[in-house]
Amino acid sequence: MKKNAIVLLVVFVFAATMVLLFGWVLPAVLQIYLHNYYIRGLTLLVIFTGVVLGKRFTWSNHIVYVIAVVTLVGMMFDTSGNPMYNKPLEWIVSPMGELQVMQDVNNYAPGEYAISDNIAILKQDGEIIELSTAWLYLYRFVQYLALYSIVGTVLGAVNRRLPERDYKLIQTVDETLPADLEQKVAAELKRREEAASAGRILPDDIQASVWKMKQDGKLIPAIKLVRMHTNLSLGEAKQYVEKL
Template identity: 70%
Template sequence: MKKNIRVLVIVFLFTVVMVMLFGWVLPAVLQFYLHNMYIKGITLLLIFGIVVLAKRFTWNHNIVYVIAVFTLFSMMIDTSGNPITNKPLEWIVSPIGKLQVMQDVNNYAPGEYAITDNIAILKPGGELLTLSTVWLYLYRFVQYLVLYSIAGTLLGVFIRMLPQQRIPVIQTAADEPLTQEQEQKAAAEMKRRVETVHTRAIPPEDILDSVRQLKKNGKLIPAIKLVRQHSDMSLGEAKQYVENL
């Protein structure tokens, strides 16, 4: 009974969280992004900086691919831009008229939006000259390409100033100098291991007698197997050892 109640409570809490997330939080965030002209550009630049610093991308380490991907993505996400990034475009069209970059947002249902970016030039006589949005996409592509190239170069300078290897915070036992007693124990242990290896390298004498008898009887393969069973020799070493007996 308690288990069933716990499951129902968990399902209820999960439902409440999802309803609040999709009913309040996400629409509020979306509205904030739609109505704040600067937030998208700042967010994209911040994410770019985090990715470059996290992976330490530089011009010698694949940052060109990161710039290309972020430029294409930013061109599509931040097509309308903001007054600062649109200022060069305003200077370009100023001989003709005043730049008009508009974003139409159509709300079809809760959480369903259709966003359309438009670019036009308002002439001094009041005539509105509508341009293809293609020009706006091309301008935004060049803008972000230059922006990310500059930001990547500056971040590259900062990355080169960072230490190449992590400095251990905690000193391990291996880093501490050994005392004379520890060195003596280590040397004795190494000597014991070497002696053990050498002892097992050659089979005992009674085994060697059996190996010689097998070889004498023409049973070379059983002789080799017997040598390997009582030593650390490889197959080739055991074969050569038996042949030399």
């Protein structure tokens, strides 16, 4: 009974979380990003700053790639910009008229949006000169490239002043053995060496028998006899008999 109640509670909490997330949180965030002119640029700036400081990027350490990525994302994600970002463009077109940068957001269905950016110049006589959005993309690309190059240079200087990170991947271990353990190891190695040597030496009587077999031309029985009384391999036993 208790287990069933826990399962039902988990399902209820999960369902409530999904309803809250998709029914209120995500639409609210989407509305903020669609209609707030400053939040998109600020988000990109915060992400860029966090990445550069977190990874210690500088001009000599791949920051150019971060600048390139953020510039392209900013050009596409924040094409219309905000009044502060559009000031330089306003000054450029001021001799011709007043700059008009607009973003049309059409909500066709819940969660379905169509977004289009437009740029135009309103002349003093009321005439509207509509420009291609390509000019707005080009301006935003150059602007973000300059902006994040400057910000990246400042953050790179900060990174160079930060203390170096000390990564200790390997800890040195003192491999010196205690004196009594060293003596035991040395004794064991000596024992093994003596055992190996003993297994390669024939007793005198067996060696005489092997020599007699060799003289009689009985090489194979001689080799077998050597292998019976030693730990020599077949090749080693053959060489041993041939050298007698």
